[in-house]
Amino acid sequence: MKTKLLLSLFVTLALCASCDILQLGSPKVTIGGQTDLPANKVGTKSSGYIKIDGDPIGIQAKSEVVDNENGVVDLRITTKLPIEYKHLFIQPYVNPDGTVDCTLNVINSTEGVAVLNSKGEQSVFARYGAKVGDKWEYKTEEGKKLVRKVIAKSETDDFEYGFFQIKVTTVEQNMPYPGYKKLIYKYNHKFGMVYFEIHLEDGSVVSTTVI
DSSP: OOOBOOOOHHHHHHHHHTOOEEEOSSSOOOOOSOOOOGGGSTTOEEEEEEEETTEEEEEEEEEEEEEEETTEEEEEEEEEOOGGGGGGOOTTTBOTTSEEEEEEEEEEOSSEEEEEOTTSOEEEEEETTOOTTOEEEEEETTSOEEEEEEEEEOSSSOEEETTEEEOOEEEEEEOOSTTEEEEEEEEETTTEEEEEEEEETTSOEEEEEOO
16 A cells, blocks of 8 residues: 555645535445555655646645544645635635645545544545445535545556556545536545546636646
């Protein structure tokens, strides 16, 4: 297991802005598994570049594991927003000068990836054993409904990842926030979260491949 924890800038901010969630329905979906992974060690750093409509914009997002308590990782994300997208986010997630400094509580394990809300409840993003059609539904404290649904799962190594191909599971999530349409992301049981794609209301697509 060599999971990278870096999330796309836009995805990270969307997560921070909606981290207080309540799960809908039953049974409650959670992940367990082993969390003693190299990527979870304090001091582990990674970075990635953001693209808009497939073109790099020269902005780098950085992440660092700043704490690990009983398998729950504090992941700090720092970067700076393009000025044209500052209006999509509010403080405290974006400072007036456009800089970002956001910390997420994350469970990164051999079973998948989840973000914890302020109550310690899991918001599951990746379950490595999930099948097409599986979904996880949540409601924010503001009453917005979030639905993550597995829409595809590779049968062959069909996703280009660095210099080779890997199998991925693809999830689509609605984004009920002003300026957004939807989120599509992909993950792999060995490398974790490998791709994010945010569709915005202006028609642009913000993406990040995490290597």
